[in-house]
Structure formats: structure tokens, C-alpha cells
Amino acid sequence: MAVAIIPARYASTRLPGKPLVALAGKLMIERVWERVRRAKKISRVIVATDDERIIRAVAAFGGEAVMTRSEHRSGTERVAEVAATTVREGEEIFVNVQGDEPLIEPSAIDTAVEAIESDLSVPVATLAVPIAKPADIMDPNVVKVVLDFDGNALYFSRAPIPWVRDRNAPVHARHLKHLGLYAFRRAALLDFPTLPLGDLERIEQLEQLRWMENGYKIRVAETPYDSISVDVPEDVSRLEQLLRELPSA
Structure with missing residues (x-):
């Protein structure tokens, strides 16, 4: 079993007060919490x-x-503060769930936890979904990940990886979209704020590269679930329509 921590900042640049935005009669943070x-x-x-x-x-x-400090540079640092100060006996696995995904699939959370529970050598686990839209491969807002034979991340990038140089080659390129949900062992999570930032994290603006640049292994589990987040005011009406169409919402 694991503890889920939902980072929820009020001062969102593109949508201030985002966690308290009303979505079809409930606050967004409440909808995430319920899921x-x-x-x-x-x-x-x-x-x-x-x-x-x-x-x-x-x-x-x-x-x-x-309540956490306001100066954290990332959601993972905020999660680490909570894991350091509010832990109960036996709580060793923590899950970072994005606070702006009110349709997060509960089974996807279970998949991430199972990925870390099944191998004691794995300090961090996350999720990826096969990319269905060709345009997403080139979209820098869609983070891609490539894996080794054991399902560990080789690299995360906003660039189109893998790059298909020879489109006539007899090989099928699979492109995976990284989903920003993580499961951590407590010791690894508490290490995160102390790790130095590397050039790759600074260049790509992807905090998970801090783990990789410091030698941590990240296990990636595939899921059919794709995330739908609320980032700008226009997303609110779109999510409300989806919520109205869901019988369990």
C-alpha cells in the first residue's frame, strides 16, 4: 500500500487558484482527491x-x-517535504499525483504502485502511454520517453524520441508519452531535494531528469490511460463537459 500526495499550489501562472476552480459542482482538488x-x-x-x-x-x-513551504521548485520537492514530516509507521511508498487531473484513472495509480512494489531495486516508477496522434510526437509539450529492455527509462525529452532516420527501415518505432505520475520509495524521495540540478534538467525543464543525471533508475510501466489536465481557463468548460458524460462523476 502507498500514500498518495497531491501537490496543490494556489498561485498558478496560467490559471490562478486552480485547485479551487469549480468543475461541474465540485472543486477541482476535491475531484482529484475522490479519484x-x-x-x-x-x-x-x-x-x-x-x-x-x-x-x-x-x-x-x-x-x-x-501546509508546506512556498519556495519549492517542483511538485516532487513539495511531496518530499510531506513525506519527511507526516510519515506514519510502515509508510514507505509515496505517490505524486498531479493536482490538475480531475479525471485521473485510479487503476493507473495502482499500476505505478505495482511497478515499484514488484522490484525492490526500483527507487522510482512512473507511467507512459503509447502515442496515438502523430502530431504529438513533434509537440514539445508532450514529453516522450524511451526504455531499455527491462522497462527502465533511458531518457525523457520534449524532442521526438526515438527519431526515425530511415522511414523505410524494417522496424516499427514506438513512441511513448510520459505521464507525470510517480511512485517513490521514501528514501529516494527524501534524497530528491538534495540532488544537484544537471544541465539536462535545465535544458529540457523536466524534473525527472534530475534522477537520471544522478544515477537513479526509473521504472516505466505502460498504461492505456492518457492524462487530461486543466492548464488554462478554456480547459475548464471542456472538462465540465466530460464530467457530465461520465455516470460516476
Whole structure:
């Protein structure tokens, strides 16, 4: 079993107050919290925030929230602070669930936890989904990942990897989209804020490259689930329509 931590900053650049945006009658953070609680591998759900308004909102719907420092550079650093200060006996696996994905699939969370539970040598696990749209391969906002034979990440990039040089070659190139959901062993998670930033992380602006540049292995499990996030105001109406179409929403 694992502890799920949902980082929830109030000061989003493109959509201020994003965790408290109403989606079809419920706050976005509440919808994420409800979906995470459905995962079979999750025993506890914590919202990690830096704003008292989010603390109060989470308490109002019966959730657990923890106040964290405002200066964290990434969601993983915020998750690490919570893992360092609120851990209970026996809690060794932590899951970082994005706070702007109100349709997160509970079974995808279970897949990430199972990937780390099944191999004691794996410090970090994450998810990827096969890319279906050719345009996504070239889109720098869609992060790609390539794997070794054991399912470990070789590299994450905004560039189209693998690059198909010879389109007539007798080989099928599989392109995988990385999903920003992670499962960590506690020791590795607590190491993260102390690790030096490398050039690759700075160039690509991808925090998972900090693990790789410091020699950590990242296991990648494939899932059919693809993420749908709320990033700009226009996404709100689109998500509300999807929620209305879901009988369980």
C-alpha cells in the first residue's frame, strides 16, 4: 500500500487558484482527491499546499491537507517535504499525483504502485502511454520517453524520441508519452531535494531528469490511460463537459 500526495499550489501562472476552480459542482482538488481514493493500492491521501484557502477547502470536504513551504521548485520537492514530516509507521511508498487531473484513472495509480512494489531495486516508477496522434510526437509539450529492455527509462525529452532516420527501415518505432505520475520509495524521495540540478534538467525543464543525471533508475510501466489536465481557463468548460458524460462523476 502507498500514500498518495497531491501537490496543490494556489498561485498558478496560467490559471490562478486552480485547485479551487469549480468543475461541474465540485472543486477541482476535491475531484482529484475522490479519484485517488478509489485506487486499491492507496491507503492515505494527503493534499500538500502552500495556501490556507486550500487547507480550509480540503478540510471542508473531509480530506487531509498539510501546509508546506512556498519556495519549492517542483511538485516532487513539495511531496518530499510531506513525506519527511507526516510519515506514519510502515509508510514507505509515496505517490505524486498531479493536482490538475480531475479525471485521473485510479487503476493507473495502482499500476505505478505495482511497478515499484514488484522490484525492490526500483527507487522510482512512473507511467507512459503509447502515442496515438502523430502530431504529438513533434509537440514539445508532450514529453516522450524511451526504455531499455527491462522497462527502465533511458531518457525523457520534449524532442521526438526515438527519431526515425530511415522511414523505410524494417522496424516499427514506438513512441511513448510520459505521464507525470510517480511512485517513490521514501528514501529516494527524501534524497530528491538534495540532488544537484544537471544541465539536462535545465535544458529540457523536466524534473525527472534530475534522477537520471544522478544515477537513479526509473521504472516505466505502460498504461492505456492518457492524462487530461486543466492548464488554462478554456480547459475548464471542456472538462465540465466530460464530467457530465461520465455516470460516476
